Amino acid sequence: KGDCATIGQQIAHEHGYRYVRQIFDGFCEIEEDPLSKNHKRYRRAIEQGIDPVKILLEHEHVEWAESQIPKKRQKREFIFNDPQWNSMWYLMRHLQMPTVPDLNVTGAWEMGYTGRGQVVTFLDDGLEFDHPDLLENYDKEASTDINDNDDDPTPRYEPTNENKHGTRCAGEVAAKVNNNICGVGIAYHARVGGIRMLDGDVTDSVEARSLSHRPDHVQIYSASWGPDDNGLVVDGPGRLAKKAFQDGVLHGRGGKGSIFVWASGNGGRYSDSCACDGYITSIYTV
Template sequence: MCIVCQVRWMVQQRELRRPKREGGVLRHAPRQSSAPAFPDPLFKEQWYLNGGAADGLDMNVGYAWRKGYTGKGIVITILDDGIQPNHPDLAQNYDPAASTDINGNDTDPTPQDNGDNKHGTRCAGEVAAVAYNRYCGVGIAYNASIGGVRMLDGLVNDAVEAQALSFNPHHIDIYSASWGPEDDGKTVDGPGPLARRAFINGVTNGRGGKGSIFIWASGNGGRHTDSCNCDGYANSIFTISISSATQGGYKPWYLEECSSTLASTYSSGTPGKDKSVATVDMDVQLRPDHICTVDHTGTSASAPLAAGMCALALEANSHLTWRDMQHLIVMTSRSQPLEKEEGWIVNG
C-alpha cells in the first residue's frame, strides 16, 4: 500500500520574518477622568487611563469599571515571544489553558531570558495586570484570564502561525497579536494557506460558533511610508486592525496610514514630548526595579489596549459575535481626540 498516495496536500515550510511592532478612534471623555483611584504604583503613569492625554482625555474605560466590568470570565491570549507566568502582577490572572510554547514544543510560555523577549509580557500586562496591589499598574481588563503563546522566539513559518492562531479556540475568546511582515515600505506579505485556514476556522467555530476575536497591531512603518494595506494580517477581514495616537492627540511618526485600520488607541509619540505606555516587564529574577516599565511603544502597545476593551464588552454581553465586535467598535469610536489632524471625512 502506498502511504504517499494518501497525502492530499503538502507545502514546503519556509522561515518568515515577523518583527514585533514596538517603536478606537478614541472615545471622548470629560476633563476629569472617570477612572477609579488605584493604589498600584504605576497607575499615575497610565495617562491613557486616568485623563492624562491632551484635553483631559483617556480611553474612557473608567465608566465600564464603575459599572463592574473588569474582564472577569473572559480569556485573552498574547501571540508573541511568550509571557512570564510568575510575574507578580500577572500570576493571579495567568491561565495555563490559554498558554503554550510552540517554539519549545511544551506548555510553558516563559520566554528565553536574553533581553529581547519581553514584548509579549509587556502586552499581557496592558490587558490583565492585577489591580489593587503593589506592583506596576492595572490592566484594562484586570480580572480577565491571560495566557501567552510563545511562537516568535524561534523559527516562524506558516505552520507555526496557524498553530498559534488555532490554539484552544473554544476556551480563548480574544487573540492579540503585535507583529507582522517587515515594516520597510517594500514588503507585501500576509498569512499563508495554513494561517488563512486558521483564521477562517476561528471565526467560524471559535467561542462555540460566535467566532474568535483577533486583534492586530497595524504596523510601525511610517518612517518608510509603509502602508498597512500591504500587510495581509492587518488587512484581513477576520482581524481588528488597531493603530495609534499620541498623548498629544496626533498621529505618531511610526503610524502607517491605510483603509484597513478599524480604530486607534493611545500609544507612544515623540520621545521627550509624549509619554509611552506603562506596563509590566519581564525579569525572570523578579528584581523589584526591573519588573515594570513606562517605555512600551508603537502599535504593539495599542493592540493590547483594544484587546482589553473588547474583553470588557464581552463580559457585558457574551453573545457578541466576531462581526458584532467589529460593528460595535465602528459605531462607538469617535474622532474628537484626533481632530487636531486634518482630513476627516464621513464615508458611505
C-alpha cells in the first residue's frame, strides 16, 4: 500500500532487511541484510521459530509477502523418439560432445526456425507423399508429375527400388518428429511437395516446367541432380531452364524471388570439379 519504493525501504530498514528493487507497482523485493543494525530482530525471530514472513504481514502497509525459494528448472533440449535421431550426428553432435561442432541446427530450432510457413518442392524422381514421415507435411499445390503429365508425384515402383531418391531428399528436410519413425527433418515443420521429372527423358523443356511450377506458392526449389560427375562432362541449363531461373528470381515468392537450391554433386572421387556444372555455378542457385 502506498509508494512501493519508499515504504519498501522503510520496512526493510525496520526489520533488518535490505531493499533490492521494485518488481511491479506495489510489489517490492527485499532480502536479509547481515549489516543492518536491526538484523538481530530478524535473527531472533528465526531462533524463536517465528516465520519472518508472518512478521512482515503484520505491518500495516503489507498485504502479501512470500519467501522466494529457488525452483528447479531444466533446460529443454531436443530429444526426439525417432529411432535414427541419435545417429544424426551432423545435427546434434554437440549434445553428445559439446566441444565438437555440427550444423548448429538445434540452435536455430531453439529460436523457432523449424520451417513453419515455408513451402519446399523437390525436383526429382517422385515423392512418396503418403509415407508416414511426410504425409502430415505434404503440400499438393507444390506437386506435379511432369513425366506422366498429371498431378500425382508418386514415384514409379519397380523391383530395384530405383526411384527412392526424391522421397529421401524430402525426408532430410521435412520428416516429422516424435512419431517413432526414421529420423528428423532439418526443417520438420516445412510443407513439402514433389515434382516427378527425373523418371524419363530430361529435356530443357522438362527442366523449365519443373523450375517454374507454381512460383506464386512454392518458395524453395530443391534439386539434387545434374550432369555426370565423372570429370569429363561440362553441361548446364538450356535456354528454357535459364528463362525459368530468371523469371523465378525476379517474380517468384511474391516478388522476393524464388530460391533454387542445388546439390554440388558426387564427383570428388573422380577429381570432378563442380565448377564445370552450369547449374551449381549459376548466379540463380544456392
